[in-house]
Amino acid sequence: MTGSEVSPSFRLAYVPGVTPTKWVRIWNERLPDVPLELIAVPAAEAFDVLRGGGADAGFVRLPVDRTDLSAIPLYTETTVVVVPKDHVVAAVDEVSAEDLAEDIVLHPLDDVLDWDRPPGLPAIERPATTADAVELVAAGVGLLVVPQSLARLHHRKDLTYRPVSDVPESRVALSWPQDETTDLVEQFIGIVRGRTVNSTRGRPPTPAQPKRKPAVKSGAQRKPAAGKSTGKSSRSGAGGPKGGKRGKPRRRS
Template structure:
């Protein structure tokens, strides 16, 4: 019996196409998603500096500490000023604000009085005036009263003796002269402490001229940084409103 010569058509046909490899994306066409735009970096805030003028005797330490805690992004720069320079520094914009001594009369300025200092008489350590715990102006009659060129009190001492030499240029020079056993000088308490020496002493002057410290700034320069410092000085908390 002859074998059938039939073809293999009864077998399933092999697929001619190969499967696409995994991970290969489909070609971009009309329905493809557009590429994502690159992220833009946010601009860095500009570094700022708050310039605070400080006259001799001012003690802003606790306020500076509070500023660094509350406004760390803004550098606080201390600018030393003499009392003679304080007005010009404010009106010409050398400083943003300043701790000053009154009087300071100018309608262009905001001025907030802070505290008033007791005046003291600085005398030689061996002076007979150190026998008292405090003095009155009358107790200084007959004493040589030295008034330095940077004086801030303009003391008047009835019966006081004017020096036979030119006024010292600074309070520090005046205190050095007192230490040498010549005369007395009348200053605010903070300046007596600033220029303290072992060879001098100071006593409160009960009826002497006081000195008031204040915070001042230009009305036209009333910036958020200025108001932040004003709030610190006034004792406002970070959550307090103006």
């Protein structure tokens, strides 16, 4: 099989916390002959994967370097604090960053929030990953502030989470290399943006149809052309010679 005969495919990267299930389902319905390959990547490595050609597009967390990457912001996540179920925070609906001032708040090395200064008291050592930090919260070492999707991803029965105000929020975007905006990338952008399968974007306009002449009804009389006779005798028309009665022929004696 030559390169031109290889079936096309679409590689979609996504960072932890993003659930691309809905968009993948729509892709499979609209382009059943083009396989979509999902590639899970750490948030810190997502941009290098796109630049290196490891994926055609990807769900990433902003900010995005627009020098060589395009991005469409999609949604903003609620920021939450993960706590043990018996923690005092679990008894309220929402807390502020100031409410966490006396608690140890873990700050993992793969944190995706853009902090000026994380809330709470710093731990002696930063956990390597968010998953490690969740384990430490369960062990009673401290609390963890993350986007809500990551709290759900690392859910445990002995932990819960509550929204936190006055803290940074994480924004999720679809990104791809600017120089690689292929037809398949455009197709996926349309799906993410909610365009329907009948969208006219990228489709040639329908040519105008020629007007059809009205059909002549059966039995209808046509007007005679100028200068043409209607077929009636001029003798019976106005101004013609009067026709007299013809007498009987005279008999010859």
